[in-house]
Structures are given as structure tokens and as C-alpha cells.
Amino acid sequence: MYTPPFKIxxxxxxxIDQIDNLIKTYEFSTFGDKKVLLRINxxxxxxxxxxxxEANSLSLAETRDxxxxxxxxxxxxxxxxxxxxxxxxxxxxxxxxFLENNLLKIHKVLxxxxxxxxxxxxxxxxxxFAGEKCIFMAPPADQVPRLMKDLFSWLNSVKNRLSPxxxxxxxxxxxxxxxxxxxxxxxxxxxxxxxxxxxYSPSFLxxxxxxxxxxxxxxxxxxxxxxNIKGESTVFLNFMLKMILNTLETTLNEKxxxxxxxxxxxxxxxxxxxKEMSAKEIKQAxxxxxxxGLKNGYLDxxxxxxxxxxxxxxxxxxxxxxxxxxxxxxxxxx
Numbered sequence: 299m300y301t302p303p304f305k306i307x308x309x310x311x312x313x314i315d316q317i318d319n320l321i322k323t324y325e326f327s328t329f330g331d332k333k334v335l336l337r338i339n340x341x342x343x344x345x346x347x348x349x350x351x352e353a354n355s356l357s358l359a360e361t362r363d364x365x366x367x368x369x370x371x372x373x374x375x376x377x378x379x380x381x382x383x384x385x386x387x388x389x390x391x392x393x394x395x396f397l398e399n400n401l402l403k404i405h406k407v408l409x410x411x412x413x414x415x416x417x418x419x420x421x422x423x424x425x426x427f428a429g430e431k432c433i434f435m436a437p438p439a440d441q442v443p444r445l446m447k448d449l450f451s452w453l454n455s456v457k458n459r460l461s462p463x464x465x466x467x468x469x470x471x472x473x474x475x476x477x478x479x480x481x482x483x484x485x486x487x488x489x490x491x492x493x494x495x496x497x498y499s500p501s502f503l504x505x506x507x508x509x510x511x512x513x514x515x516x517x518x519x520x521x522x523x524x525x526n527i528k529g530e531s532t533v534f535l536n537f538m539l540k541m542i543l544n545t546l547e548t549t550l551n552e553k554x555x556x557x558x559x560x561x562x563x564x565x566x567x568x569x570x571x572x573k574e575m576s577a578k579e580i581k582q583a584x585x586x587x588x589x590x591g592l593k594n595g596y597l598d599x600x601x602x603x604x605x606x607x608x609x610x611x612x613x614x615x616x617x618x619x620x621x622x623x624x625x626x627x628x629x630x631x632x
Contacts, residue, residue: 367629466494
């Protein structure tokens with residue numbers, strides 16, 4: 299059986315210890331009904347970032363609108379990439395990441411109508427080029443099925459012996475090296491990485507590691523290239539552990555308001571779709587008198603989710619400010 303070459307160094311052990319200490323704090327602060335906003339916002343960051351790494355130019359706000367079913371003017375392919383990624387992330391949580399067939403299912407959704415071989419391994423040569431110079435040549439296409447079968451055999455053989463932090467990152471590298479698809483390899487690898495890490499902690503389903511990779515995109519490709527040259531994935535393994543640690547540290551430092559589902563749904567029902575309403579009108583519809591209560595108990599979370607938008611975003615505190623619900627009730631998924 300093929301065994302991917304890598305070393306567990308002192309740096310590897312140190313990074314794992316640091317991640318282990320932080321993940322316990324993150325789990326405590328993330329799971330619970332009041333932290334829905336944090337989980338939703340992190341998922342949107344993941345989707346936006348993984349597409350942005352592949353040169354998708356849509357902003358975080360535009361990504362949120364697409365996911366919320368709000369029409370966005372832009373490149374049709376880029377919009378479809380976001381829609382597909384959203385479907386794939388939702389679907390992937392229910393799939394066993396140790397089954398090769400489920401990898402194909404994820405790719406099929408991610409690349410739906412973006413390639414004619416979505417959900418199927420490539421049949422042609424693939425390489426990475428700098429201008430006309432090939433700087434990386436992927437294994438021949440006729441070797442891909444065997445290599446992927448060997449990779450999954452290894453993964454299943456170590457899942458009860460190695461930390462998910464290790465086998466997820468090693469799998470990520472080996473997958474990228476095999477480059478099994480014509481297109482969509484990076485997006486598939488990053489989502490698969492998340493699913494495998496969820497075996498270490500379900501918190502990883504809501505940690506936007508993709509955002510850190512986007513911020514360190516040059517180093518990401520450099521780590522892949524360095525591992526290619528060395529013929530083993532230690533450099534990439536330690537790089538990814540740093541990205542996981544960075545994500546935990548960044549997320550724990552972010553402040554997210556508590557979420558109240560009952561208040562949100564009540565607000566959505568009293569605000570007609572796409573109709574402008576003043577704060578006074580919304581208060582009257584809700585039967586409350588406090589502007590502070592309206593802002594902190596209702597409007598802030600609806601605005602953060604992208605369900606309600608201020609009519610004058612550049613004059614947020616204007617006494618003439620109005621608000622409108624921009625998402626249909628059918629697209630409100632909490």
C-alpha cells in the first residue's frame with residue numbers, strides 16, 4: 299500500500315499542541331443557539347475565499363447576497379461558482395469524507411455547469427505553467443484512478459492511528475499533487491480538508507481556513523512547490539497547521555453579537571419584502587418603543603445576515619434612514 303512520505307517534526311508537534319489548546323476554547327464559544335451569526339458568517343467567508351483563490355472577483359457582500367438569493371450583477375461564471383460552492387458545503391457535511399465516491403459527488407456539485415467532466419476524473423494531461431514553461435506536471439491521466447484509490451486506502455488505514463490534523467493536511471497535499479480533475483482541484487481539496495478536520499472537532503465545519511489561505515496565497519503555492527521538489531509533504535503539512543492556528547486565533551478575537559432566532563423571524567414577518575420602512579414604522583409594527591431595543595434586538599442581526607439593508611448605507615445614523623427586507627421568506631434559512 300502506498301504511504302505518503304512526510305515527517306512529524308518538533309514544529310509539527312508544537313503547532314498541534316497550540317491548536318489543541320485553542321480548539322477547546324473555540325468549541326465552547328461557538329456551539330449554541332446564540333452563535334448562529336458567527337457560524338453563518340464564517341461559512342460565507344469560506345465560500346468567498348475558496349472561490350477568490352481561483353480568481354473569482356466577487357466581494358464578501360456579493361457572496362452573501364448570492365447565498366441569500368438576492369440578484370447580483372456580475373460575471374455569470376463567477377456567480378455560478380459561488381452558488382455551486384454554497385450547495386457543496388451544505389451537502390458535504392452529510393457525506394463520509396473517507397469514501398472516494400463522496401469526493402466525486404462533491405466535485406460534481408462544485409463544478410456543475412463549469413466543466414463537462416464534473417464528478418469525473420480527468421482524461422488529459424494537466425500541468426502548471428509559468429508563461430509557456432511547465433513548472434509542474436501532474437501524473438498521467440491513466441494513473442489517476444489507481445493513485446486516488448491508493449490515497450483513500452492509506453487514509454482509511456490511518457484514520458484511527460494518526461491525528462486528523464495530520465492526515466487531513468497530508469491528504470490535501472497528495473490530492474493537489476495528483477490533480478485528479480480537469481478543473482476545480484483546489485476548491486475540492488480545501489473543502490475535503492475541512493471535512494477531514496471535522497473528525498478532530500466539528501468546529502472545523504465553521505472555521506474559515508480558506509480565508510487564511512487566501513491571505514497567504516503565495517506561501518500556499520510555495521509550500522506545495524517546495525513539497526513537490528522535496529518529494530514529501532512536511533513543508534505543506536506545517537504550513538497548513540499554521541493556517542489552522544491563525545484561523546483559530548483570528549476567529550477567537552472576533553466579536554459576534556448573540557443571535558435571537560425568534561426576534562429575527564418576528565422582524566422578517568412585519569417588514570414587507572423590498573418595502574422601505576423607517577425605524578419608527580418598524581417599532582410600531584413590532585409594538586416596541588425603544589430605538590435601542592430595535593437596533594440591538596432586531597435590526598443589527600438582520601443587517602449582519604444581509605436580510606435587511608439600510609437604504610442609505612453611507613449615512614447609517616441619518617434621522618432619515620430607512621430599511622428594507624431584501625430576502626424573501628423562502629430564502630431565510632436559520
